[in-house]
Amino acid sequence: MNVDDDPRRRAGGRPAGRLGAHAERHVRAPAAARRGSINSGATMSRSRLTAADQRANYRDNLLFCCDHYRSISDLCRRVGINRQQFNRYLSGESLPSRHNHKKISDFFGLEFDELLLPHRQFIATFGRRKVESFMPPDLESFSYFMKSMAGPRARLLEDYQGFYFRHFFNFHGDGRIKRELVHWRLDDGVLVSTTKQRYMSGPGAAQRLQFVTYRGVVGSVGDRLFSIGADRIGGRDLGMSMLYPTVQKLQRLEGIMMGIGPNSARQIVSGRVVLDFLGRRIDRRDAMRRLGTFALDDPAVADDIKVSIQNDISPTEGLLIARI
Structure with missing residues (x-):
């Protein structure tokens, strides 16, 4: 079983490669970063969230992004992530590895830690980006x-x-x-x-x-x-x-x-x-x-x-x- 298939894989008795590891053991942040936690680059204020909150934010934000696509199976093929793994992210059961998180963020055109934002803040950021992307100053005359x-x-x-x-x-x-x-x-x-x-x-x-x-x-x-x-x-x-x-x-x-x-x-x-x-x-x-x-x-x-x-x-x- 690979790392992505087991969200609680342990190395030396410690949770590895997940945002939850950082949330539960703040003192181990440097070690979590070395193992590829997706939260290693997150802000301090975000790192104080509980593991459950972080999983819920990620779940809600990912569901919001996926709602714009015809089927989850087709989306998984396009992103290059196993459907069973992806379902665990959508259900809030676990968070992806740093590698899979980057693939998901790149696919949706998001910054590295945007999927970790509180859901309302994520939607507001998403809306601002859409306005900025589709209504630049040069198009104001066509308002x-x-x-x-x-x-x-x-x-x-x-x-x-x-x-x-x-x-x-x-x-x-x-x-x-x-x-x-x-x-x-x-x-x-x-x-x-x-x-x-x-x-x-x-x-x-x-x-x-x-x-x-x-x-x-x-x-x-x-x-x-x-x-x-x-x-x-x-x-x-x-x-x-x-x-x-x-x-x-x-x-x-x-x-x-x-x-x-x-x-x-x-x-x-x-x-x-x-x-x-x-x-x-x-x-x-x-x-x-x-x-x-x-x-x-x-x-x-x-x-x-x-x-x-x-x-x-x-x-x-x-x-x-x-x-x-």
Whole structure:
């Protein structure tokens, strides 16, 4: 059994390589540091916390970070830490070795001892970093655009909350129609968007069903709606839609979407899109089963939707223009 698999491994009768060792025996700080404790570089005020408090802070902060990812298993593969070990950190049962702690901190882009902060302080620090990262001074002149996605302007869009089937021609370029499940909801003054894709991965008989989640925001510019989203895992797949608002009862939203093609060339692609409103409350399992790609003659997709998402350009248009 290696060090990481046993959070209470003892060398010479003393706990080794863990934050808890330092918390329980302050007089042994130099020895703990030599053995690679993740707390060896922490401040004195933090070191006075009990081992239980430190584990709880680490657990809560790590759970907060992990909430932004699709699955713990996938996250463990990306970080390079065994799932069983990682679960012990998430449960507060133990703290990682200095080596694993550095891998986790580096993956989330955190300073070495940030995961040891009290949870409220960690969230405040995390929030400040997001503001500093995404709103540098050079972007202040575009603040009106950001404000359109929050506060009173966002509440004007509350009638658009609910579930939609999003239809468009697959960006693979295979002529098939893709259907995704979109959910728009107000969350803390922002209309947020969650999109679920369903697809089969793997070769031949080894194929298995998988889902991909995209997270984003919805706003308005003038009398047009827009949504921007990225995949939840790596953030490498980005998409944006511009949509005509509804003028009567909410049934469908039509517009143009743009994104990155799902191939190695990562081509920038666009096409017409229709969001078909399903309601505020739906049977999500049933809706998820109905996702996928469909042939152009498949009756599962309504004929008028097929017409609306055709990417033809008439001689009088000269451009790809959204249907109304």
